[in-house]
Amino acid sequence: MHAAAYYRVSSKSQDLAMQRLAVERAAAARGDVIAGSYSEKMSARTISRPELDRLRAAARAGHVRRLYVYRLDRLARSGIRDTFEVVEELRRHGVELVSVSDGFSLDGPAAEVVLAVMAWAAKMERLAINERISAARERVESEGRKWGRPSRLDDDGTARARAMKAAGRSVREIAVALKVPKSITSGKAGGL
DSSP, X not given: OOEEEEEEESSTTSOSHHHHHHHHHHHHHTTOOEEEEEEEEOOSSSSOOHXXXXXXXXXXXXXXXXXXXXXXXXXXOSOHHHHHHHHHHHHHTTOEEEESSSOSOSOSTTHHHHXXXXXXHHHHHHXXXXXXXXXXXXXXXXXXXXXXXXXXXXXXXXXXXXXXXXXXXXXXXXXXXXXXXXXXXXXXXXXX
């Protein structure tokens, strides 16, 4: 059995370790060894993602026979159609899908209904997350504060960067001198 695993988190600050541990335990309990692993730190608002695309290609080539995911929403959070597209493609190429934490089997006569409900719930959760982020942004901005990450440069650092730029120093030289990424001094993020 060619067993593989797909892991996904939405942001770079999140960690895949919990998913890996749960999947490895479930695979071991079934006598499987995870031979291929696909992981990415990207939103599931679209099913066009590099590692998911690589996994789908491996399934089409017959390299995956059983795929473990932590939860179904790791594959897609963009609705029922996208979830069915991915799951049906995997099935068409002989891949058995195992969801470790959802608590249901993706086989049998009720599987389609369960898939549809889980896909709908995943999309609703994504929409709820977006609403919470939007509400938090409005609250922060209504309090007169800036939304987003705090600036890596304080007022003094910004003034120094502007002075160096006016003196003809390159973005790289400014970034090295201030010990910040080039993107901070390029004008895109720092407004220099």
